[in-house]
Amino acid sequence: MSDDHSNEWYYNTKTGQVEPYTGAKSGDRLGPYSSPEEAARALDKVQERNEAWDNDEKWEDD
Structure with missing residues (x-):
């Protein structure tokens, strides 16, 4: 891992x-x-990922 941040x-x-x-x-x-x-x-990226996960059929548990 690099120390250059x-x-x-x-x-x-x-x-x-x-x-x-x-x-x-x-x-x-x-x-x-x-x-x-x-x-x-x-925050836009977080919202986009949340929506994608909410609509992912692999994670449907209803």
């Missing part, structure tokens, strides 16, 4: 801000993402 970006769920690797504690962040723009879309 220069291209890691995170979305801070408490502040709503995008931050580099050296930002807040990991429990408050989503990521890593490869760009600030990608990190800014973190």
Whole structure:
């Protein structure tokens, strides 16, 4: 594993801000993402994945 975190970006769920690797504690962040723009879309990505999982027939337990 590389120690170079220069291209890691995170979305801070408490502040709503995008931050580099050296930002807040990991429990408050989503990521890593490869760009600030990608990190800014973190909540959109979570919603898209949740919808995909909700509609995945493999996980139907009704």
